[in-house]
Amino acid sequence: MKIKLTTLSASLLCALFSMQSMAQKALPAYLDDSKPVEERIEDALKRMTTEEKIKMTHAQSKFSSPGVPRLGIPGFWTTDGPHGIRPEVLWDEWEQAGWTNDSCTAFPALTALAATWNEDMSLLYGRSIGAEARYREKDILLGPGVNIYRTPLNGRNFEYMGEDPFLASIMVVPYIKGVQENGVATCLKHYALNNQEFNRHTSNIVVDDRALYEIYLPAFKAAVQKGDTWSIMGAYNLYKNQHACHNQYLLNDILKGEWGFKGVVVSDWGGVHNTREAITNGLDLEFGSWTDGLRSGSSNAYDNYYLANPYLDLINSGEFGTKELDDKIRRLLRLAFNTSMNRNKPFGSFQSEEHALAGRTIATEGIVLLQNKNNVLPIDLNKAKRIVVVGENAIKMMTVGGGSSSLKVLNENLPLDGIKARVGSAAEVVYVRGYVGDPSGEYNGVVTGQNLKDDRSADELIKEAVEAAKSADYVIFIGGLNKSNNQDCEDTDRHHLELPYDQNRVIDELAKANKNLIVVNISGTGVSMPFTATVPAIVQSWYNGSESGRALAAILMGDINPSGKMPFSVIEKLEDLGSHLLGEYPGNKEQLAASKHRGDTINVEYKESIFVGYRWLEKQKTKPTFSFGHGLSYTTFEYGKVEASSKTVNADGTITFTISVKNSGSREGKEVVQLYIADLKSSLPRPVKELKGFKKVSLKPGESQTVSFTIDSEALSYFDDKKHEWVAEPGDFEAHIGSSSSDIRSKVKFTLK
Numbered sequence: 058m059k060i061k062l063t064t065l066s067a068s069l070l071c072a073l074f075s076m077q078s079m080a081q082k083a084l085p086a087y088l089d090d091s092k093p094v095e096e097r098i099e100d101a102l103k104r105m106t107t108e109e110k111i112k113m114t115h116a117q118s119k120f121s122s123p124g125v126p127r128l129g130i131p132g133f134w135t136t137d138g139p140h141g142i143r144p145e146v147l148w149d150e151w152e153q154a155g156w157t158n159d160s161c162t163a164f165p166a167l168t169a170l171a172a173t174w175n176e177d178m179s180l181l182y183g184r185s186i187g188a189e190a191r192y193r194e195k196d197i198l199l200g201p202g203v204n205i206y207r208t209p210l211n212g213r214n215f216e217y218m219g220e221d222p223f224l225a226s227i228m229v230v231p232y233i234k235g236v237q238e239n240g241v242a243t244c245l246k247h248y249a250l251n252n253q254e255f256n257r258h259t260s261n262i263v264v265d266d267r268a269l270y271e272i273y274l275p276a277f278k279a280a281v282q283k284g285d286t287w288s289i290m291g292a293y294n295l296y297k298n299q300h301a302c303h304n305q306y307l308l309n310d311i312l313k314g315e316w317g318f319k320g321v322v323v324s325d326w327g328g329v330h331n332t333r334e335a336i337t338n339g340l341d342l343e344f345g346s347w348t349d350g351l352r353s354g355s356s357n358a359y360d361n362y363y364l365a366n367p368y369l370d371l372i373n374s375g376e377f378g379t380k381e382l383d384d385k386i387r388r389l390l391r392l393a394f395n396t397s398m399n400r401n402k403p404f405g406s407f408q409s410e411e412h413a414l415a416g417r418t419i420a421t422e423g424i425v426l427l428q429n430k431n432n433v434l435p436i437d438l439n440k441a442k443r444i445v446v447v448g449e450n451a452i453k454m455m456t457v458g459g460g461s462s463s464l465k466v467l468n469e470n471l472p473l474d475g476i477k478a479r480v481g482s483a484a485e486v487v488y489v490r491g492y493v494g495d496p497s498g499e500y501n502g503v504v505t506g507q508n509l510k511d512d513r514s515a516d517e518l519i520k521e522a523v524e525a526a527k528s529a530d531y532v533i534f535i536g537g538l539n540k541s542n543n544q545d546c547e548d549t550d551r552h553h554l555e556l557p558y559d560q561n562r563v564i565d566e567l568a569k570a571n572k573n574l575i576v577v578n579i580s581g582t583g584v585s586m587p588f589t590a591t592v593p594a595i596v597q598s599w600y601n602g603s604e605s606g607r608a609l610a611a612i613l614m615g616d617i618n619p620s621g622k623m624p625f626s627v628i629e630k631l632e633d634l635g636s637h638l639l640g641e642y643p644g645n646k647e648q649l650a651a652s653k654h655r656g657d658t659i660n661v662e663y664k665e666s667i668f669v670g671y672r673w674l675e676k677q678k679t680k681p682t683f684s685f686g687h688g689l690s691y692t693t694f695e696y697g698k699v700e701a702s703s704k705t706v707n708a709d710g711t712i713t714f715t716i717s718v719k720n721s722g723s724r725e726g727k728e729v730v731q732l733y734i735a736d737l738k739s740s741l742p743r744p745v746k747e748l749k750g751f752k753k754v755s756l757k758p759g760e761s762q763t764v765s766f767t768i769d770s771e772a773l774s775y776f777d778d779k780k781h782e783w784v785a786e787p788g789d790f791e792a793h794i795g796s797s798s799s800d801i802r803s804k805v806k807f808t809l810k
């Protein structure tokens with residue numbers, strides 16, 4: 058018997074030693090990883106009592122669930138997720154445990170990852186954060202999130218991967234594989250239809266099947282079928298009037314039925330509301346009920362979980378047998394064999410230089426150059442003598458805040474520090490505040506320790522900024538949102554699309570004072586940008602984690618050529634989107650008006666159906682401020698003419714499109730070549746075009762590359778809600794290839810036979 062001792066839990070060791078010493082008996086099948094997994098599962102299952110099984114299905118602390126100590130089956134330790142490993146909290150409270158060795162590497166938020174449009178970045182991300190989770194002895198990482206960006210007001214857009222199901226489906230898979238290589242499960246969230254924070258526990262989403270299957274489910278499906286995520290988290294909201302954490306349609310019919318998911322459904326924290334539904338409707342592991350836990354009362358609150366004593370009572374009374382329970386346990390054991398009981402998992406690593414570098418690389422690839430009139434960027438340090446930096450986000454730590462994804466970091470390199478370090482003695486860097494946003498910096502007992510209080514009036518701050526700007530060679534305004542309530546934060550949505558704290562006024566005044574103005578918007582969701590005519594250079598940056606400052610400086614100074622592309626459309630006003638124009642955000646108006654207390658269920662009807670993001674804008678011919686897929690470079694790319702491998706494609710065949718792309722500028726750079734498919738005539742309404750392929754290529758000046766995309770009929774299909782199946786309708790289609798959804802360089806027609 059050869060076992061790696063270091064990876065075994067103490068209880069497992071005891072069980073093993075006592076078993077060995079007693080009679081040198083053979084290893085029980087469930088502990089013998091040379092045996093087939095299903096055999097091990099059945100062996101463990103038959104050794105467990107009903108009480109032990111029940112215990113396994115619910116939490117024992119804020120972030121852990123018990124195993125079966127008698128059998129040496131360890132419990133699960135979970136952690137948020139999804140941008141870094143959350144600091145340790147007390148056993149039964151949200152407050153800090155006070156550990157001094159749990160400061161992690163903060164990776165860029167998932168919108169930043171999506172903006173890289175680069176699968177390699179997703180794998181690097183997964184491997185790095187997975188190694189951090191593993192080092193901290195976690196079994197389940199609560200992330201990544203792939204809910205679709207339906208409205209820019211959603212407080213959690215920054216934790217997700219944008220408005221397009223294809224982009225999110227491609228980007229989520231390597232993240233999962235990278236994490237799970239470490240013997241740590243991803244817990245994909247929040248399944249499903251969790252597209253706003255307002256009324257997050259009481260919104261009942263009313264959505265047609267086309268939108269459900271074409272827009273809201275594909276990324277989850279890819280994560281299950283292509284990524285093989287070992288667990289998934291149910292969402293807080295309701296669908297068909299059942300909470301998503303115990304939902305017959307989403308969990309039993311679609312996830313476990315249609316998709317064949319073999320993993321564990323974990324509830325969101327406090328997302329369970331009903332024992333019978335939790336038993337029958339697909340939930341496997343309950344967390345976070347009674348969020349005060351043991352704080353009050355002497356009896357164990359965890360015994361009162363929906364899947365605890367109430368479940369046991371229903372079994373003892375004969376209302377339920379153990380069929381459902383055994384299914385849950387089989388799934389939990391399968392998860393344990395991959396994670397907590399996996400003897401081949403690595404040890405992981407934490408706070409390493411390598412992880413910081415990974416975070417920086419991802420961040421630099423995700424920053425998007427939205428506009429660059431007069432080639433203001435990159436900053437020319439040969440000419441600049443004085444650079445003025447304005448704005449709170451240049452100096453504010455952003456890793457603390459935003460809800461459950463909040464972190465405690467080893468280092469956070471701030472934008473101003475990154476810029477100063479990079480500029481060095483080449484020029485003078487002057488900082489002025491410009492506006493005061495949210496000077497506080499605390500989440501669940503983690504404090505930034507920054508003192509950002511400034512009592513001066515808005516007029517005084519603007520006056521100071523304008524004075525400083527007048528004599529500068531460059532002015533860099535760094536603002537945006539900041540993960541405070543209503544500014545990219547869990548449990549709250551934003552109230553409007555505008556930049557908060559009157560930042561537009563500061564920007565307007567700076568634009569009048571200096572023609573070399575660069576506006577850097579740091580956010581995880583779209584903000585309106587009414588200043589595109591007066592501000593020459595605009596950069597969309599993200600919550601970029603530990604390496605924020607160095608990453609931003611590398612882009613602004615041109616050490617790295619920007620190559621990020623927008624994962625969502627930047628719009629002018631909310632009514633530009635169907636979700637707002639058709640009036641069902643944040644819910645049915647009459648029900649909202651009639652609702653007297655929290656707890657009433659409010660319908661949110663997705664009346665715009667499949668027309669989300671650019672799909673809606675293009676249908677309505679509404680021009681966004683910046684389109685989905687848009688992002689400039691310091692070089693230029695010339696596209697050739699797209700060629701199709703044939704004029705027709707059979708339903709069971711494939712077709713390939715090729716196009717040459719040349720770096721026609723003078724700098725090395727990366728371009729994301731995007732393929733959109735347009736169905737020219739269809740019996741059901743379809744978007745003007747939809748993203749169905751993308752490739753990021755790196756080209757030296759003058760270099761060309763032929764990029765090809767092979768698609769099959771899946772890329773041509775819509776979901777027929779009457780037949781409940783995907784249909785590729787014969788007829789004419791067009792392949793559009795370009796640099797963004799609004800910058801198509803070449804098109805070719807073809808016919809599906």
Ligand code: BGC
Nearest residue numbers: 137138199246247325326461
């Ligand atoms: C969030 C989840 C998170 C969980 C645990 C919930 O409030 O919705 O995303 O993983 O808390 O912190």
